[in-house]
Amino acid sequence: MSNYKMAQSIYDFSVNDIDGNRVPLEKYRGHVCIILNVASQCGLAKSNYSELVDLYEAYSDSKGLRILAFPCNQFAGAEPGSGAEICEFAKRHKARFDFFEKINVNGADTHPLWKYLKHEQGGILGDFVKWNYTKFIVDKKGKPVERHGPNVSPKDLVTSLEKYW
Template identity: 60%
Template structure:
């Protein structure tokens, strides 16, 4: 499994492969037909408690309609996700997280994961396409298209998902 040579030219998220938190390859084809929220997360951020709680609530509300949340730990912002994957798993288990967790990635810079290069190219930010902080949220529709981007400080509960189901 590999990722597109030019991530920005990909036609959907389904062209990407990522590693889950246990190190297994996961083709995002697995999420075809689902509305997804893709978010970079951190365990020691000022936004951690509220975002995890709100993401859990949103997931519970829409899980039966097919919502999938794909959380990618990232240590690029204030070293707020410095733990190992095992430590991250332990942390999220205490938060009762039931959505999908992936391997720690970089979301900015030359070694940014290709999926994140793609996401940023489809929904740029207010001050540029780079990710500004932990808990930037992308909404992906059932066809694998990036349709919304939400800032770290916006609550996941404010994302209006009903239109996508």
């Protein structure tokens, strides 16, 4: 969907996975999701990956949690790698959640899904994404219901997530 303002939920969008395959976000219907921008060379990568893996392991089967990771190189060039390099980094960190093609989350080339997320859950100082590891919680109906900045630890999202399971 190119006109993000007309979207009713994330289910109105399709994205490319890390291998370039088109994925309708409809596949996440009925799941609580965390959608975030990731960067393997960011100083926040180690702690975020570790805690996201823990969240996924704890709640993917029991509660249906899905994590959608979008590599982004817009912040200090912290995600310069290819899709294969990003996958290798994720594998080393035992990340089994879903990875998508590298995208832009700000500027003229912002991916339409991210325009929608920012439109629905604006930031404190503006709708733009300020850094890597900005996290959006999406409820089972596909609606973005919360936005958390890079400084919020994934493990601290559990209380928020519980409201939507």
